[in-house]
Amino acid sequence: MILLKDHNAQTLHEALADLQPPERLVRQLHALAMKHSAREIPAELPNFSKRLLAQIRERVSIPALTRVDKVVSPRDGFAKYIFTGADERRFEAVRIPLLHRPGDEKYIVCVSSQVGCALECAFCATGRMGFQRNLATWEIVDQVVQIQQDSEYPVRGVVFMGMGEPMLNYDRVIRAARIFSEPCGLAISAKAITISTVGVVPGIRRLTREGHSYRLIVSLTSANSETRQKLLPIEKQFPLPELMEAVREYQAATRRRVTLAWTLLSGINTRREDARELAELTRGMPILLDLIDVNDPTGLYHRPDTAEAHAFWDALREELAMPVQKRYSGGQDIHGACGMLAAIPGEAGPAPETILGSAPCLGGDLSLAENADLP
Known part of the structure; x- marks a missing residue:
């Protein structure tokens, strides 16, 4: 079984090459899974063959966490x-x-x-x-x-x-x-x-x-x-x-x-x-x-x-x-900060004080970091 979320549009198209699906269809299926959280290949889509979609449904699954x-x-x-x-x-x-x-x-x-x-x-x-x-x-x-x-x-x-x-x-x-x-x-x-x-x-x-x-x-x-x-x-x-x-x-x-x-x-x-x-x-x-x-x-x-x-x-x-x-x-x-991830569920609790700055993450040269100077 092909797992759709293991693929980008190009590799998914290659995996289905023997069915010769249109590239536009493959891109649409990829978008449905990634952007709209579809959990299965649809049985019908406008402008595409139901038979082809049925063949893809037999070959492709959309796994979810x-x-x-x-x-x-x-x-x-x-x-x-x-x-x-x-x-x-x-x-x-x-x-x-x-x-x-x-x-x-x-x-x-x-x-x-x-x-x-x-x-x-x-x-x-x-x-x-x-x-x-x-x-x-x-x-x-x-x-x-x-x-x-x-x-x-x-x-x-x-x-x-x-x-x-x-x-x-x-x-x-x-x-x-x-x-x-x-x-x-x-x-x-x-x-x-x-x-x-x-x-x-x-x-x-x-x-x-x-x-x-x-x-x-x-x-x-x-x-x-x-x-x-x-x-x-x-x-x-x-x-x-x-x-x-x-x-x-x-x-x-x-x-x-x-x-x-x-x-x-x-x-x-x-x-x-x-x-x-x-x-x-x-x-x-x-x-x-x-x-x-x-x-x-x-x-x-x-x-x-x-x-x-x-x-x-x-x-x-x-x-x-x-x-x-x-x-x-x-x-x-x-317990969601760097170095604290251990898959422990629970509610929010007290946090330690941050020394070199206390503003929320505002982005910087790296997306999750901010430039900061000490006062």
Whole structure:
């Protein structure tokens, strides 16, 4: 059986080549599933053969996720969705509101690519779940389809920053990204799709080699190999010199400023020495540093207080001399913020204070991040 949400219009047409369906029909069927949440191939459509539609109905199904839970933050409007797909294992997606421009209100969706994660990053709730399985392409795609149907405004961007390491489910992630960009479907620009990695070097190199227009963000968090090994165990498999070689190759091929994510951990990676090591590691390469406060409900890791955050920001300005932006960590009160996704349903609760800015996510060079300066 052909699963429609595993395909864009071109690959669906190729899969049905022996039936010789008109391309216009295939595009219409794709649009019905992606834009109008159709759950089956219709028996009738104007201007198309009932016999052909019956043949397609025998070959094509339109799978759909089951929505287990939805909770909306009263604090900032972020919405967390919990789904199940081909089995009963749960995974999450987060809807990020960008509503500050009248007439241009929109959402970004943070999608999961795996159930759980094998990489065991020290401060990440998903990593503590362990790896359960990769999501199928249709399971990634339907997160956005269902959220779009549940939303007042259009979804204009997708970030692969939910549960899992996207580069360890590379083929399905890239296929999903192509489907998101399908003009007759969700029509999300490739440049508004961001793929995140904690440092899976073969995936970065493949993305570079294949020349996709999607944005890449690399979670760095420390420029010191010993510290990084404690926080991000993947450092043992792909150490910083190898990782940065791949990142430099990506930058040279795309000629884009590389975005490096840095989770702020009090007393661990917010010293002037950390800024100095980062400057040395990235010397000669244009970067954008994307800061985000840690979200760790276990209490093992803490955000820097105001004085520590200001001192680190000053050190970055002096040592790094590259653009730095602060990503708003929304949805903390619903356990929907970065690092908190663990498929736990529930109501909104108290949220920790954000140190480097408290306005809702307003977008920036990256769709879910905003440029921010300390006062």
